Amino acid sequence: MPFVRKLAGLVGFLLLWEAAGRLGLVDARVLPPPSEVLVRFGLLFTDRGFVAGAVSTVLSWAIALLCATVLGVGVGLLLGSVPALRLITMPVIEFLRPLPSVALIPLAIALLGTQAQTKIVLGVFAATWPILLNTSYALGEVDPRLLETVRCFRVSRWRRLVGVTLPSIGPFVLTGVRISASIALIAIVGTEFLAGGSIGLGQYAFVQGTSGGRMDVVLAATVFAGLFGCLVNAGFLAVQRRWVSWGSVASSSGEVAA
Amino acid sequence: MSMLEVAGLGHAYGGVDAVSDVSFVVEPGELVCIVGPSGCGKSTLLRCIAGLLPPTRGTVSLHGDRVVGVPSDLAVVFQDYSRSLLPWRTVAGNVEFPLRDRGLSTVERRSRVEEALSWVGLSEAAGKHPFELSGGMQQRVSIARALAYRPALMLMDEPFASVDAQTRADLEDLVLTVRASAGMTVLLVTHDIDESVYLADRVLVLSQSPATVVETLKVDLSSPRDQITTRGTDTFVRLRTEIARQIRR
Numbered sequence: 001m002p003f004v005r006k007l008a009g010l011v012g013f014l015l016l017w018e019a020a021g022r023l024g025l026v027d028a029r030v031l032p033p034p035s036e037v038l039v040r041f042g043l044l045f046t047d048r049g050f051v052a053g054a055v056s057t058v059l060s061w062a063i064a065l066l067c068a069t070v071l072g073v074g075v076g077l078l079l080g081s082v083p084a085l086r087l088i089t090m091p092v093i094e095f096l097r098p099l100p101s102v103a104l105i106p107l108a109i110a111l112l113g114t115q116a117q118t119k120i121v122l123g124v125f126a127a128t129w130p131i132l133l134n135t136s137y138a139l140g141e142v143d144p145r146l147l148e149t150v151r152c153f154r155v156s157r158w159r160r161l162v163g164v165t166l167p168s169i170g171p172f173v174l175t176g177v178r179i180s181a182s183i184a185l186i187a188i189v190g191t192e193f194l195a196g197g198s199i200g201l202g203q204y205a206f207v208q209g210t211s212g213g214r215m216d217v218v219l220a221a222t223v224f225a226g227l228f229g230c231l232v233n234a235g236f237l238a239v240q241r242r243w244v245s246w247g248s249v250a251s252s253s254g255e256v257a258a
Numbered sequence: 259m260s261m262l263e264v265a266g267l268g269h270a271y272g273g274v275d276a277v278s279d280v281s282f283v284v285e286p287g288e289l290v291c292i293v294g295p296s297g298c299g300k301s302t303l304l305r306c307i308a309g310l311l312p313p314t315r316g317t318v319s320l321h322g323d324r325v326v327g328v329p330s331d332l333a334v335v336f337q338d339y340s341r342s343l344l345p346w347r348t349v350a351g352n353v354e355f356p357l358r359d360r361g362l363s364t365v366e367r368r369s370r371v372e373e374a375l376s377w378v379g380l381s382e383a384a385g386k387h388p389f390e391l392s393g394g395m396q397q398r399v400s401i402a403r404a405l406a407y408r409p410a411l412m413l414m415d416e417p418f419a420s421v422d423a424q425t426r427a428d429l430e431d432l433v434l435t436v437r438a439s440a441g442m443t444v445l446l447v448t449h450d451i452d453e454s455v456y457l458a459d460r461v462l463v464l465s466q467s468p469a470t471v472v473e474t475l476k477v478d479l480s481s482p483r484d485q486i487t488t489r490g491t492d493t494f495v496r497l498r499t500e501i502a503r504q505i506r507r
Contacts, residue, residue, distance in 0.1 A: 143341050145336065145338060145341040145342055146341055146342060146344070148310060149334070149336060149342040150355070150356065151310070151328060152308055152310065152328055152332070152333065152334040153333065153355075153356030153359075153403075153407060154328055154330055154356075154359060155355070155356055155358075155359050156359050159358065159359065163344070163355065164344065167344070167346045170346075244346070
Protein backbone atom coordinates (compact mmCIF):
# COMPACT_ATOMS: atom_id res chain seq x y z
CA MET A 1 0.00 0.00 0.00
CA PRO A 2 2.86 2.54 0.34
CA PHE A 3 2.75 2.93 -3.44
CA VAL A 4 -0.90 4.02 -3.30
CA ARG A 5 -0.08 6.43 -0.48
CA LYS A 6 2.77 7.97 -2.46
CA LEU A 7 0.48 8.32 -5.43
CA ALA A 8 -2.17 9.97 -3.25
CA GLY A 9 0.34 12.66 -2.30
CA LEU A 10 1.14 13.34 -5.94
CA VAL A 11 -2.54 13.48 -6.93
CA GLY A 12 -3.28 15.87 -4.06
CA PHE A 13 -0.44 18.13 -5.13
CA LEU A 14 -1.70 18.21 -8.73
CA LEU A 15 -5.27 18.96 -7.55
CA LEU A 16 -4.09 21.90 -5.44
CA TRP A 17 -2.09 23.25 -8.35
CA GLU A 18 -5.07 22.85 -10.69
CA ALA A 19 -7.38 24.58 -8.20
CA ALA A 20 -4.97 27.49 -7.72
CA GLY A 21 -5.09 28.17 -11.45
CA ARG A 22 -8.85 27.70 -11.84
CA LEU A 23 -9.70 29.90 -8.86
CA GLY A 24 -7.50 32.68 -10.16
CA LEU A 25 -5.10 32.54 -7.21
CA VAL A 26 -2.22 32.54 -9.68
CA ASP A 27 -2.03 33.88 -13.20
CA ALA A 28 -2.64 30.88 -15.49
CA ARG A 29 -0.32 32.44 -18.08
CA VAL A 30 2.54 32.32 -15.61
CA LEU A 31 1.63 29.00 -13.96
CA PRO A 32 -0.60 27.00 -16.30
CA PRO A 33 -2.65 24.28 -14.57
CA PRO A 34 -1.32 20.70 -14.69
CA SER A 35 -4.09 19.55 -17.05
CA GLU A 36 -2.69 21.91 -19.72
CA VAL A 37 0.90 21.03 -18.90
CA LEU A 38 0.21 17.30 -19.22
CA VAL A 39 -1.47 17.74 -22.61
CA ARG A 40 1.50 19.82 -23.71
CA PHE A 41 3.81 17.14 -22.37
CA GLY A 42 2.19 14.61 -24.72
CA LEU A 43 2.54 16.97 -27.67
CA LEU A 44 6.24 17.65 -26.91
CA PHE A 45 7.26 14.49 -28.67
CA THR A 46 5.88 15.76 -31.96
CA ASP A 47 8.03 18.89 -31.65
CA ARG A 48 11.29 18.34 -33.54
CA GLY A 49 13.01 21.11 -31.61
CA PHE A 50 12.19 19.43 -28.32
CA VAL A 51 13.15 15.93 -29.43
CA ALA A 52 16.51 17.17 -30.76
CA GLY A 53 17.07 19.04 -27.50
CA ALA A 54 16.11 16.07 -25.34
CA VAL A 55 18.36 13.71 -27.30
CA SER A 56 21.26 16.15 -27.01
CA THR A 57 20.75 16.57 -23.27
CA VAL A 58 20.40 12.86 -22.51
CA LEU A 59 23.42 11.97 -24.67
CA SER A 60 25.57 14.68 -23.10
CA TRP A 61 24.44 13.52 -19.67
CA ALA A 62 25.35 9.91 -20.42
CA ILE A 63 28.78 10.89 -21.76
CA ALA A 64 29.42 13.20 -18.80
CA LEU A 65 28.39 10.58 -16.23
CA LEU A 66 30.52 7.92 -17.88
CA CYS A 67 33.57 10.21 -17.97
CA ALA A 68 32.96 11.30 -14.38
CA THR A 69 32.73 7.67 -13.26
CA VAL A 70 35.97 6.65 -14.98
CA LEU A 71 37.75 9.76 -13.74
CA GLY A 72 36.27 9.64 -10.22
CA VAL A 73 36.94 5.95 -9.65
CA GLY A 74 40.43 6.13 -11.18
CA VAL A 75 41.59 9.17 -9.27
CA GLY A 76 39.71 8.03 -6.17
CA LEU A 77 41.57 4.71 -6.19
CA LEU A 78 44.88 6.50 -6.67
CA LEU A 79 44.27 9.00 -3.86
CA GLY A 80 42.81 6.33 -1.60
CA SER A 81 45.84 4.09 -1.95
CA VAL A 82 48.61 6.71 -1.85
CA PRO A 83 48.11 8.65 1.40
CA ALA A 84 50.86 11.19 0.60
CA LEU A 85 49.19 12.10 -2.68
CA ARG A 86 45.85 12.38 -0.93
CA LEU A 87 47.32 14.72 1.67
CA ILE A 88 48.72 17.03 -1.01
CA THR A 89 45.63 17.08 -3.23
CA MET A 90 42.92 17.28 -0.56
CA PRO A 91 43.12 21.07 -0.06
CA VAL A 92 42.73 21.59 -3.83
CA ILE A 93 39.82 19.15 -3.94
CA GLU A 94 38.18 20.71 -0.91
CA PHE A 95 38.43 24.09 -2.65
CA LEU A 96 37.14 22.95 -6.05
CA ARG A 97 34.41 20.60 -4.88
CA PRO A 98 32.01 23.12 -3.31
CA LEU A 99 32.28 25.50 -6.29
CA PRO A 100 28.80 25.59 -7.82
CA SER A 101 29.32 24.41 -11.38
CA VAL A 102 26.58 26.79 -12.49
CA ALA A 103 28.82 29.68 -11.45
CA LEU A 104 31.49 28.38 -13.78
CA ILE A 105 29.19 28.40 -16.82
CA PRO A 106 30.25 31.88 -18.10
CA LEU A 107 33.92 30.95 -17.76
CA ALA A 108 33.37 27.63 -19.51
CA ILE A 109 31.44 29.27 -22.36
CA ALA A 110 34.18 31.86 -22.80
CA LEU A 111 36.81 29.13 -22.88
CA LEU A 112 35.04 26.40 -24.83
CA GLY A 113 32.21 28.05 -26.75
CA THR A 114 28.54 27.11 -26.72
CA GLN A 115 28.76 23.66 -28.29
CA ALA A 116 28.08 20.35 -26.55
CA GLN A 117 31.65 20.02 -25.24
CA THR A 118 31.03 22.89 -22.81
CA LYS A 119 28.07 21.30 -21.07
CA ILE A 120 29.77 17.90 -21.04
CA VAL A 121 32.90 19.35 -19.43
CA LEU A 122 30.83 21.15 -16.80
CA GLY A 123 28.76 18.02 -16.23
CA VAL A 124 31.95 16.01 -15.71
CA PHE A 125 33.36 18.67 -13.39
CA ALA A 126 30.27 18.67 -11.20
CA ALA A 127 29.70 14.91 -11.21
CA THR A 128 33.25 13.73 -10.55
CA TRP A 129 33.47 14.84 -6.90
CA PRO A 130 30.91 12.56 -5.23
CA ILE A 131 32.31 9.55 -7.09
CA LEU A 132 35.93 10.48 -6.37
CA LEU A 133 35.37 11.11 -2.67
CA ASN A 134 33.17 8.06 -2.16
CA THR A 135 35.78 5.90 -3.86
CA SER A 136 38.76 7.20 -1.92
CA TYR A 137 36.96 7.12 1.45
CA ALA A 138 35.55 3.65 0.75
CA LEU A 139 39.09 2.36 0.23
CA GLY A 140 39.83 3.24 3.84
CA GLU A 141 36.74 1.31 4.92
CA VAL A 142 37.72 -2.02 3.34
CA ASP A 143 37.87 -4.49 6.21
CA PRO A 144 41.54 -5.03 7.11
CA ARG A 145 40.71 -8.51 8.38
CA LEU A 146 39.34 -9.46 4.98
CA LEU A 147 42.49 -8.22 3.25
CA GLU A 148 44.65 -9.99 5.79
CA THR A 149 42.78 -13.25 5.27
CA VAL A 150 43.31 -13.25 1.52
CA ARG A 151 46.91 -12.22 2.04
CA CYS A 152 47.37 -15.31 4.23
CA PHE A 153 46.26 -17.38 1.25
CA ARG A 154 48.84 -15.62 -0.90
CA VAL A 155 46.22 -14.29 -3.28
CA SER A 156 48.00 -12.17 -5.88
CA ARG A 157 47.99 -8.38 -5.63
CA TRP A 158 45.92 -8.10 -8.79
CA ARG A 159 43.22 -10.50 -7.55
CA ARG A 160 43.19 -8.77 -4.17
CA LEU A 161 42.31 -5.55 -6.02
CA VAL A 162 39.79 -7.04 -8.46
CA GLY A 163 38.34 -9.75 -6.24
CA VAL A 164 38.31 -8.08 -2.84
CA THR A 165 38.90 -4.32 -2.87
CA LEU A 166 36.73 -3.36 -5.84
CA PRO A 167 33.67 -5.40 -4.78
CA SER A 168 34.09 -4.04 -1.23
CA ILE A 169 33.91 -0.43 -2.39
CA GLY A 170 31.25 -1.20 -5.03
CA PRO A 171 28.23 -0.07 -2.99
CA PHE A 172 29.94 3.21 -2.03
CA VAL A 173 30.96 3.91 -5.63
CA LEU A 174 27.48 3.12 -6.90
CA THR A 175 25.99 5.52 -4.36
CA GLY A 176 28.41 8.18 -5.60
CA VAL A 177 27.37 7.57 -9.20
CA ARG A 178 23.70 7.79 -8.26
CA ILE A 179 24.23 11.15 -6.57
CA SER A 180 26.33 12.34 -9.50
CA ALA A 181 23.66 11.38 -12.02
CA SER A 182 21.35 14.15 -10.85
CA ILE A 183 24.20 16.61 -10.33
CA ALA A 184 25.35 16.09 -13.94
CA LEU A 185 21.82 16.71 -15.21
CA ILE A 186 21.59 20.00 -13.28
CA ALA A 187 24.94 21.20 -14.62
CA ILE A 188 24.10 20.26 -18.20
CA VAL A 189 20.60 21.76 -18.34
CA GLY A 190 21.92 24.85 -16.57
CA THR A 191 24.67 25.29 -19.15
CA GLU A 192 22.21 24.87 -21.99
CA PHE A 193 20.06 27.55 -20.42
CA LEU A 194 22.82 30.12 -20.49
CA ALA A 195 24.59 29.09 -23.69
CA GLY A 196 22.69 30.87 -26.47
CA GLY A 197 22.34 29.05 -29.79
CA SER A 198 23.00 25.61 -28.29
CA ILE A 199 20.77 22.57 -28.60
CA GLY A 200 19.29 20.99 -25.48
CA LEU A 201 16.40 20.90 -23.03
CA GLY A 202 17.64 23.97 -21.17
CA GLN A 203 17.96 26.09 -24.29
CA TYR A 204 14.58 24.85 -25.55
CA ALA A 205 12.89 25.88 -22.31
CA PHE A 206 14.74 29.20 -22.30
CA VAL A 207 13.63 30.10 -25.82
CA GLN A 208 10.03 28.99 -25.26
CA GLY A 209 9.85 30.92 -22.01
CA THR A 210 11.47 34.21 -22.98
CA SER A 211 10.53 34.74 -26.61
CA GLY A 212 7.24 32.84 -26.78
CA GLY A 213 6.03 33.19 -23.22
CA ARG A 214 4.92 29.58 -23.47
CA MET A 215 5.03 28.59 -19.83
CA ASP A 216 3.02 25.42 -20.52
CA VAL A 217 5.80 24.24 -22.84
CA VAL A 218 8.50 25.26 -20.35
CA LEU A 219 6.77 23.31 -17.57
CA ALA A 220 6.17 20.31 -19.82
CA ALA A 221 9.89 20.22 -20.62
CA THR A 222 10.62 20.55 -16.90
CA VAL A 223 8.34 17.59 -16.20
CA PHE A 224 10.33 15.61 -18.77
CA ALA A 225 13.64 16.47 -17.08
CA GLY A 226 12.16 15.63 -13.69
CA LEU A 227 10.80 12.28 -14.85
CA PHE A 228 14.11 11.42 -16.46
CA GLY A 229 15.96 12.18 -13.21
CA CYS A 230 13.48 10.07 -11.21
CA LEU A 231 13.78 7.10 -13.54
CA VAL A 232 17.59 7.22 -13.51
CA ASN A 233 17.62 7.32 -9.71
CA ALA A 234 15.16 4.44 -9.48
CA GLY A 235 17.25 2.50 -11.98
CA PHE A 236 20.41 2.93 -9.92
CA LEU A 237 18.58 1.94 -6.74
CA ALA A 238 17.31 -1.20 -8.46
CA VAL A 239 20.83 -2.06 -9.65
CA GLN A 240 22.14 -1.50 -6.12
CA ARG A 241 19.50 -3.78 -4.63
CA ARG A 242 19.96 -6.45 -7.28
CA TRP A 243 23.74 -6.63 -7.48
CA VAL A 244 25.09 -5.40 -4.19
CA SER A 245 22.37 -6.44 -1.75
CA TRP A 246 25.06 -7.69 0.64
CA GLY A 247 26.30 -4.11 0.89
CA SER A 248 22.99 -2.56 1.94
CA VAL A 249 24.52 -1.44 5.21
CA ALA A 250 27.57 -0.02 3.49
CA SER A 251 25.56 1.83 0.88
CA SER A 252 23.27 3.55 3.32
CA SER A 253 26.26 4.82 5.27
CA GLY A 254 28.15 5.41 2.04
CA GLU A 255 26.66 8.76 1.14
CA VAL A 256 29.65 10.66 2.46
CA ALA A 257 29.48 13.15 -0.36
CA ALA A 258 25.73 13.52 -0.41
CA MET B 259 62.08 -32.83 10.32
CA SER B 260 59.65 -30.79 12.39
CA MET B 261 56.73 -29.18 10.59
CA LEU B 262 57.09 -25.94 12.48
CA GLU B 263 59.98 -24.70 14.51
CA VAL B 264 59.75 -21.51 16.51
CA ALA B 265 63.04 -20.45 18.08
CA GLY B 266 63.54 -17.58 20.52
CA LEU B 267 60.63 -15.67 19.01
CA GLY B 268 59.91 -12.23 20.40
CA HIS B 269 57.82 -9.29 19.31
CA ALA B 270 57.66 -5.79 20.73
CA TYR B 271 55.18 -3.05 19.91
CA GLY B 272 56.99 0.25 20.21
CA GLY B 273 59.51 -1.08 22.73
CA VAL B 274 56.94 -2.93 24.84
CA ASP B 275 57.28 -6.72 24.64
CA ALA B 276 54.12 -8.61 23.71
CA VAL B 277 55.94 -11.90 23.17
CA SER B 278 59.26 -12.22 24.93
CA ASP B 279 60.98 -15.54 24.19
CA VAL B 280 58.94 -18.38 22.73
CA SER B 281 60.43 -21.63 21.45
CA PHE B 282 58.60 -24.81 20.47
CA VAL B 283 58.20 -27.33 17.66
CA VAL B 284 55.17 -28.90 16.02
CA GLU B 285 55.63 -32.34 14.44
CA PRO B 286 53.82 -33.38 11.23
CA GLY B 287 50.27 -34.57 11.92
CA GLU B 288 50.18 -33.10 15.41
CA LEU B 289 47.41 -30.94 16.82
CA VAL B 290 48.98 -28.48 19.23
CA CYS B 291 46.99 -25.99 21.28
CA ILE B 292 48.46 -22.81 22.67
CA VAL B 293 46.55 -21.68 25.73
CA GLY B 294 47.13 -18.58 27.74
CA PRO B 295 45.36 -15.78 29.58
CA SER B 296 43.56 -13.07 27.59
CA GLY B 297 45.92 -10.42 26.26
CA CYS B 298 49.04 -12.51 26.82
CA GLY B 299 50.21 -12.11 23.23
CA LYS B 300 48.76 -15.31 21.73
CA SER B 301 47.46 -13.55 18.66
CA THR B 302 50.73 -11.68 18.17
CA LEU B 303 52.57 -14.99 18.31
CA LEU B 304 50.22 -16.50 15.74
CA ARG B 305 50.55 -13.50 13.44
CA CYS B 306 54.33 -13.82 13.59
CA ILE B 307 54.09 -17.50 12.65
CA ALA B 308 51.73 -16.67 9.78
CA GLY B 309 54.25 -14.15 8.46
CA LEU B 310 51.77 -11.29 8.83
CA LEU B 311 53.96 -9.61 11.42
CA PRO B 312 57.76 -9.63 11.28
CA PRO B 313 59.14 -10.86 14.62
CA THR B 314 61.44 -8.52 16.51
CA ARG B 315 63.67 -11.43 17.59
CA GLY B 316 64.04 -15.09 16.80
CA THR B 317 62.99 -17.22 13.86
CA VAL B 318 60.07 -19.25 12.52
CA SER B 319 60.75 -22.18 10.19
CA LEU B 320 58.13 -24.13 8.25
CA HIS B 321 59.43 -27.60 7.30
CA GLY B 322 62.97 -26.33 7.54
CA ASP B 323 62.52 -23.11 5.53
CA ARG B 324 62.82 -19.87 7.40
CA VAL B 325 59.56 -17.92 7.24
CA VAL B 326 59.92 -14.46 5.70
CA GLY B 327 56.59 -12.99 4.65
CA VAL B 328 53.51 -15.16 4.31
CA PRO B 329 54.58 -18.77 3.62
CA SER B 330 52.88 -20.64 0.79
CA ASP B 331 52.02 -23.74 2.78
CA LEU B 332 49.90 -22.29 5.48
CA ALA B 333 46.25 -21.40 6.04
CA VAL B 334 44.72 -19.36 8.84
CA VAL B 335 41.22 -19.57 10.34
CA PHE B 336 40.40 -16.42 12.28
CA GLN B 337 37.91 -15.87 15.08
CA ASP B 338 35.70 -13.37 13.27
CA TYR B 339 34.40 -15.50 10.42
CA SER B 340 31.96 -12.82 9.28
CA ARG B 341 34.84 -10.49 8.47
CA SER B 342 37.01 -13.07 6.76
CA LEU B 343 34.51 -14.35 4.18
CA LEU B 344 33.77 -12.49 0.95
CA PRO B 345 30.11 -11.48 1.30
CA TRP B 346 29.51 -11.24 -2.44
CA ARG B 347 30.69 -14.78 -3.15
CA THR B 348 28.79 -17.97 -2.53
CA VAL B 349 30.01 -20.59 -0.06
CA ALA B 350 31.64 -22.55 -2.90
CA GLY B 351 33.02 -19.31 -4.35
CA ASN B 352 34.65 -18.44 -1.04
CA VAL B 353 36.26 -21.84 -0.69
CA GLU B 354 37.47 -21.71 -4.27
CA PHE B 355 38.79 -18.11 -4.19
CA PRO B 356 42.32 -18.80 -2.83
CA LEU B 357 42.75 -21.87 -5.07
CA ARG B 358 42.97 -19.81 -8.27
CA ASP B 359 46.46 -18.64 -7.40
CA ARG B 360 47.65 -22.20 -6.82
CA GLY B 361 47.78 -23.12 -10.49
CA LEU B 362 45.02 -25.74 -10.32
CA SER B 363 42.73 -26.66 -13.20
CA THR B 364 39.00 -25.92 -13.02
CA VAL B 365 38.23 -29.59 -12.49
CA GLU B 366 40.76 -29.92 -9.67
CA ARG B 367 39.46 -26.77 -8.01
CA ARG B 368 35.89 -27.99 -8.21
CA SER B 369 36.71 -31.38 -6.73
CA ARG B 370 38.67 -29.79 -3.87
CA VAL B 371 35.77 -27.45 -3.10
CA GLU B 372 33.30 -30.33 -3.09
CA GLU B 373 35.56 -32.45 -0.91
CA ALA B 374 36.17 -29.67 1.61
CA LEU B 375 32.48 -28.77 1.81
CA SER B 376 31.53 -32.39 2.40
CA TRP B 377 34.12 -32.64 5.19
CA VAL B 378 32.48 -29.76 7.03
CA GLY B 379 28.95 -30.92 6.13
CA LEU B 380 28.05 -27.95 3.95
CA SER B 381 27.61 -29.59 0.53
CA GLU B 382 23.97 -28.53 0.48
CA ALA B 383 24.82 -24.87 1.14
CA ALA B 384 27.39 -24.53 -1.67
CA GLY B 385 25.27 -22.02 -3.59
CA LYS B 386 24.28 -19.87 -0.63
CA HIS B 387 25.84 -16.59 0.44
CA PRO B 388 27.51 -16.19 3.85
CA PHE B 389 24.82 -13.82 5.16
CA GLU B 390 22.25 -16.58 4.68
CA LEU B 391 24.14 -18.84 7.10
CA SER B 392 24.39 -18.99 10.88
CA GLY B 393 27.65 -18.02 12.59
CA GLY B 394 28.65 -21.63 13.13
CA MET B 395 28.05 -22.44 9.47
CA GLN B 396 30.08 -19.41 8.40
CA GLN B 397 32.98 -20.63 10.50
CA ARG B 398 32.62 -24.03 8.81
CA VAL B 399 33.03 -22.24 5.49
CA SER B 400 36.28 -20.66 6.77
CA ILE B 401 37.49 -24.09 7.85
CA ALA B 402 36.51 -25.62 4.49
CA ARG B 403 38.42 -22.85 2.71
CA ALA B 404 41.52 -23.63 4.75
CA LEU B 405 41.12 -27.37 4.13
CA ALA B 406 40.64 -27.00 0.36
CA TYR B 407 43.88 -25.02 0.27
CA ARG B 408 45.63 -28.14 1.64
CA PRO B 409 48.22 -26.33 3.69
CA ALA B 410 51.02 -28.18 5.45
CA LEU B 411 50.01 -26.31 8.58
CA MET B 412 46.65 -24.90 9.59
CA LEU B 413 46.69 -22.05 12.10
CA MET B 414 43.51 -21.32 14.04
CA ASP B 415 43.18 -18.15 16.07
CA GLU B 416 40.43 -18.51 18.71
CA PRO B 417 38.29 -20.13 16.01
CA PHE B 418 35.30 -20.93 18.22
CA ALA B 419 35.26 -17.91 20.51
CA SER B 420 32.35 -16.22 18.70
CA VAL B 421 29.84 -19.08 18.54
CA ASP B 422 27.39 -20.48 21.09
CA ALA B 423 28.32 -23.42 23.33
CA GLN B 424 26.54 -26.15 21.36
CA THR B 425 27.98 -24.97 18.04
CA ARG B 426 31.35 -24.74 19.69
CA ALA B 427 31.23 -28.39 20.74
CA ASP B 428 30.14 -29.38 17.21
CA LEU B 429 32.96 -27.40 15.62
CA GLU B 430 35.54 -28.87 18.02
CA ASP B 431 34.48 -32.36 16.98
CA LEU B 432 34.52 -31.25 13.36
CA VAL B 433 38.15 -30.17 13.67
CA LEU B 434 39.08 -33.52 15.19
CA THR B 435 37.33 -35.46 12.39
CA VAL B 436 38.60 -33.44 9.42
CA ARG B 437 42.04 -33.37 10.87
CA ALA B 438 41.97 -37.17 10.86
CA SER B 439 40.53 -37.41 7.32
CA ALA B 440 42.74 -34.69 5.81
CA GLY B 441 45.86 -35.65 7.79
CA MET B 442 46.38 -32.04 8.77
CA THR B 443 48.88 -30.48 11.15
CA VAL B 444 47.07 -27.92 13.29
CA LEU B 445 48.23 -25.18 15.64
CA LEU B 446 45.27 -23.73 17.51
CA VAL B 447 45.30 -20.74 19.82
CA THR B 448 42.64 -20.49 22.52
CA HIS B 449 42.01 -18.96 25.93
CA ASP B 450 39.74 -21.88 26.86
CA ILE B 451 41.60 -24.45 28.97
CA ASP B 452 39.01 -27.24 28.51
CA GLU B 453 39.00 -26.75 24.77
CA SER B 454 42.77 -26.99 24.59
CA VAL B 455 42.82 -30.30 26.51
CA TYR B 456 39.90 -31.72 24.55
CA LEU B 457 41.45 -31.01 21.16
CA ALA B 458 45.18 -31.26 21.57
CA ASP B 459 47.87 -33.88 21.36
CA ARG B 460 50.02 -31.38 23.20
CA VAL B 461 49.21 -28.15 25.04
CA LEU B 462 51.63 -25.23 25.33
CA VAL B 463 50.82 -22.99 28.26
CA LEU B 464 51.78 -19.35 27.88
CA SER B 465 52.49 -16.93 30.70
CA GLN B 466 51.00 -13.47 31.18
CA SER B 467 52.26 -10.83 28.74
CA PRO B 468 55.03 -10.75 27.60
CA ALA B 469 54.37 -14.35 26.61
CA THR B 470 56.76 -17.22 27.23
CA VAL B 471 56.04 -20.94 27.22
CA VAL B 472 55.78 -21.92 30.89
CA GLU B 473 54.77 -25.53 30.38
CA THR B 474 54.33 -28.17 27.68
CA LEU B 475 51.83 -30.91 28.49
CA LYS B 476 51.32 -34.11 26.54
CA VAL B 477 47.61 -34.97 26.36
CA ASP B 478 47.42 -38.76 26.72
CA LEU B 479 43.70 -39.06 26.06
CA SER B 480 42.49 -41.79 23.72
CA SER B 481 40.97 -41.08 20.31
CA PRO B 482 38.29 -40.64 19.12
CA ARG B 483 37.34 -38.18 21.82
CA ASP B 484 33.84 -37.60 23.04
CA GLN B 485 32.37 -34.39 24.42
CA ILE B 486 30.82 -36.16 27.40
CA THR B 487 32.98 -39.15 28.29
CA THR B 488 36.38 -37.62 27.50
CA ARG B 489 35.66 -34.54 29.55
CA GLY B 490 34.75 -36.78 32.51
CA THR B 491 37.96 -38.83 32.58
CA ASP B 492 40.50 -38.45 35.37
CA THR B 493 43.23 -37.59 32.87
CA PHE B 494 41.15 -34.73 31.46
CA VAL B 495 40.42 -33.30 34.90
CA ARG B 496 44.07 -33.68 35.99
CA LEU B 497 45.32 -31.88 32.87
CA ARG B 498 42.88 -28.99 33.03
CA THR B 499 43.67 -28.48 36.72
CA GLU B 500 47.38 -28.48 35.96
CA ILE B 501 46.95 -25.93 33.16
CA ALA B 502 44.68 -23.71 35.25
CA ARG B 503 47.32 -23.72 38.01
CA GLN B 504 50.04 -22.77 35.52
CA ILE B 505 48.00 -19.91 34.13
CA ARG B 506 47.05 -18.50 37.53
CA ARG B 507 50.65 -18.55 38.68
